[in-house]
Amino acid sequence: xxxxxxxxxxxxxxxxxxxxxxxxxxxxxxxxxxxxxxxxxxxxxxxxxxxxxxxxxxxxxxxxxxxxxxxxxxxxxxxxxxxxxxxxxxxxxxxxxxxxxxxxxxxxxxxxxxxxxxxxxxxxxxxxxxxxxxxxxxxxxxxxxxxxxxxxxxxxxxxxxxxxxxxxxxxxxxxxxxxxxxxxxxxxxxxxxxxxxxxxxxxxxxxxxxxxxxxxxxxxxxxxxxxxxxxxxxxxxxxxxxxxxxxxxxxxxxxxxxxxxxxxxxxxxxxxxxxxxxxxxxxxxxxxxxxxxxxxxxxxxxxxxxxxxxxxxxxxxxxxxxxxxxxxxxxxxxxxxxxxxxxxxxxxxxxxxxxxxxxxxxxxxxxxxxxxxxxxxxxxxx
Numbered sequence: 001x002x003x004x005x006x007x008x009x010x011x012x013x014x015x016x017x018x019x020x021x022x023x024x025x026x027x028x029x030x031x032x033x034x035x036x037x038x039x040x041x042x043x044x045x046x047x048x049x050x051x052x053x054x055x056x057x058x059x060x061x062x063x064x065x066x067x068x069x070x071x072x073x074x075x076x077x078x079x080x081x082x083x084x085x086x087x088x089x090x091x092x093x094x095x096x097x098x099x100x101x102x103x104x105x106x107x108x109x110x111x112x113x114x115x116x117x118x119x120x121x122x123x124x125x126x127x128x129x130x131x132x133x134x135x136x137x138x139x140x141x142x143x144x145x146x147x148x149x150x151x152x153x154x155x156x157x158x159x160x161x162x163x164x165x166x167x168x169x170x171x172x173x174x175x176x177x178x179x180x181x182x183x184x185x186x187x188x189x190x191x192x193x194x195x196x197x198x199x200x201x202x203x204x205x206x207x208x209x210x211x212x213x214x215x216x217x218x219x220x221x222x223x224x225x226x227x228x229x230x231x232x233x234x235x236x237x238x239x240x241x242x243x244x245x246x247x248x249x250x251x252x253x254x255x256x257x258x259x260x261x262x263x264x265x266x267x268x269x270x271x272x273x274x275x276x277x278x279x280x281x282x283x284x285x286x287x288x289x290x291x292x293x294x295x296x297x298x299x300x301x302x303x304x305x306x307x308x309x310x311x312x313x314x315x316x317x318x319x320x321x322x323x324x325x326x327x328x329x330x331x332x333x334x335x336x337x338x339x340x341x342x343x344x345x346x347x348x349x350x351x352x353x354x355x356x357x358x359x360x361x362x363x364x365x366x367x368x369x370x371x372x373x374x375x376x377x378x379x380x381x382x
Contacts, residue, residue: 036061040107042268045116045242056111063102070096075115085110106351147177153188158195166222173217196221197253222251227259230275240266250280258283288320291350302358319350
């Protein structure tokens with residue numbers, strides 16, 4: 001004979017209160033999820049003595065960026081390294097009068113700060129032929145050439161200063177471009193959509209409003225910039241550290257490539273491809289490490305007004321920083337993948353290792369995933 005717990009017992013009342021509070025959390029978090037965010041990096045390198053919030057964290061939103069000048073620590077003479085914890089950042093922001101209703105703090109539990117020497121000034125390669133891009137004032141005896149006009153046209157299409165581009169022509173094309181154009185009407189028509197890499201143009205020279213000559217030119221155009229490169233070979237899946245990266249002059253010939261210019265922005269993340277020594281690191285070569293693994297317990301927080309509610313769930317899938325993952329409500333502490341009585345799935349955004357916050361902004365994604373799961377269950381054999 002089993003005893004049935006009455007509905008008016010303290011335990012039953014507490015269960016109903018917790019279920020109502022969880023529902024209020026999910027409904028009210030839509031506002032909190034849109035708050036500006038401060039995401040702490042794992043490792044950074046700085047050149048200055050004062051270490052500010054903007055140097056050790058990614059600031060998303062105007063309220064977060066307004067706190068970028070808050071000084072968190074100082075690397076005095078003889079001190080080359082320091083560790084700033086998430087709690088220390090929170091304390092410093094409290095002293096600065098932060099409004100936690102507008103800003104959320106997330107990321108790694110601590111950031112290792114290392115003082116680095118500024119990168120050396122790049123030296124030109126003496127063995128490389130560089131096109132002369134010197135701007136000369138136009139005077140009475142100045143001779144303008146077709147080459148100079150074409151180079152400026154290429155720079156304008158690339159939305160770049162002429163001095164930031166390396167433009168090369170074949171010997172044959174270079175000789176055809178070294179002609180004066182004063183007093184002549186010139187038309188330059190691009191025949192390709194590229195602004196970097198191989199650029200093709202047609203040049204028409206007019207005489208008395210008639211085409212006197214047509215010239216077809218192929219140019220090799222590269223953007224010169226300082227970017228992050230691999231110090232040595234880096235394997236796929238290897239974590240980026242300060243010692244594995246350096247900044248040097250690079251040549252970019254593809255607008256689709258997004259180069260990494262600040263090594264601090266990828267410290268602690270993983271390489272999505274194998275890199276050779278000296279190879280430029282682009283955004284598609286970087287991926288965030290897994291912060292939450294499927295089946296692990298996750299601390300889930302929700303902000304309801306001034307109230308912070310914390311619960312524990314079990315991850316139903318892997319997730320990196322800022323990923324939306326499915327969480328199973330596991331109040332009874334059952335094993336991974338279990339469905340205990342009263343357990344339900346909901347969605348949360350990963351904010352750190354074994355940390356997440358509830359989000360209602362991604363409800364359409366959640367509904368779509370739930371629908372797919374239901375279809376799979378209907379087609380499964382019991």
